[in-house]
Amino acid sequence: MNAATTTSEPTFDCRQAFAETLIELARSDERIVAVCNDSVGSSNLVAFQKEFPDRLVNVGIAEQNMVGVAAGLANGGFTPFVCAASPFLTGRALEQIKADVAYNGYPVVLCGMSPGMAYGELGPTHHSIEDLSWLRAIADLAIVVPADPVQTRAAVRWAAQAGKPVFLRIGRFKTPMVTKEDGFVFGRADELRPGGDIAIVATGAMVSRALEAADELAQRGVAARVLNVSTIKPLDEKAIIDAARETRGVVTVEEGVIEGGLGAAVAEIVVRYAPAPMRMLGVRGFAPTGDTAFLFDYFGLNRAGIVAAALELRT
Amino acid sequence: MHPPITRHAGFVSPSDVSSMPAEQRGDFFAATALEMRRSIVEMIGRAKAGHIGGDLSVTDILTTLFFGVLNLDASAPQKPDRDRFILSKGHCSAALYSALALRGFIPRELLGTFMQSLSALNGHPNRRKVPGVEANTGPLGHGLPIGVGCAIASRLSGANWRVFVVLGDGELQEGSNWEAAMAAGHRGLDNLIAIIDRNRLQQGARTEETNRLEPLADKWRAFGWEAVEVDGHDHAALYDIFTRPRAGRPLCAIAHTVKGKGVSFIEDRVEWHHKTPSPEQVELALQELA
16 A cells, blocks of 8 residues: 555756745845855755855854844844754754744744655654644744745745745655646645545645545546645635535645644644544654655555545545 | 933933043933832832842843943834844843833833733833834843844944843853854854843852853853953943944953842842842832932
């Protein structure tokens, strides 16, 4: 049931699109600065640093200071993009994200690079599977998870002028393109596939897998609606309510823990406004050793796993 | 003897103070600090909550900064070229609110709502509710990193505004301060001044018995800072340090203070970290602060 996913489509990671867009924006908006923790290379900031050496603030391996410094830069009129590996940005600096950024209301864009299980075989210390749960609990912090490079570009452009605290989860795992040019509107979940039997609600790298699952379900005579939730907070409640009301059940898929993430966010809406059966797919427990693709399969975060969950709801 | 305090409220700017003869300046600071202390005691007595010991130890530092040093405009609290003041020891909000009220940022009547339900004056300051507050502090070890970011922003903007961060001494046990200290030293942020309210007491005991800070000045110097020690209740000495031209390195002023300064039964007693005075004790305190 956990057969590996295969695809013949070209695949992309989101970091290049992120870095290119940030440079484009920085050329016309001198308020934009990048802040990082010795992560110039891993955050794809080499070109940014070359073009804007003064506007790259590398504080060294010090995430608490990194986020505090970003808040101070925002106080001074800048729009900081904090670029750091997501596990350390969100885990080590969680109180700074809450107090210095969100509670202050500073327009800091926190960019969680290589999130989820992007650092597969480096192990659970380097996995960022708790980030959505932790950050959803923080008031006044928008959470955006682009599904592909097209969405990444649009999300970065949006974040630069959002004027409020934002967490951007920038994926590293290569996925096919799943959205169109207008495929990101803040706060909107996009219906990538219509369907009235089952709804699959996915985010980030899981979206392409949800589409693959929908293809297989269609072959089995099950019409699966696929929603790409690129804004985790605030959630597009109407799209979720419609999905719950208009289908027999909702499957959520995320590259993170079940507790408190996308699935929980969807369930909070479903249970209140449109009770419906649900299945939540995500990471359960600390991962064993393995690369990202292996771990996706291990946790059933693939076509087969999604299909199986959907079929459970249909019966 | 002292001029009536109402004369000061919102009408005296640091440029006025700088042009005063030293003796007049001293009287002005003394009168202002006295008024702040009275205000702190009344606020905390009424609220039955607060951190009176640290408020009273930091009062003279705030007096000197707000009335003699900081380039601020109460009628334009967000003006871009203002100096940034960050109270990292955010629990001493009563002292900050008193300074902001005397400086004209908030109405003095508002002080009476300190920590009351739905008041703008939370136990820890909120920039979105109180003009003049730069950063919502409270959890310790947050002010200096924000201040480093402000100092970098000033430089990147090609501006001249300065950044002043007041920290508690116990707070220096938080590692994030030393991340920030290292970054500021590395960058030679000479537009940044950290002031340590060195009252030698933390919530539960003396700092040196809890987790030793000394040799404190050496620590800052080792991180690339200029470090000076000063009597934190001596306005003239503080004023001299804060207004001295500087170049090349961030400055740490270790301001030696007495926790609870000015009220004999509160001074240097660990239990007065957040103990609150009874109505009778408020009266006694105000008599001492007459």
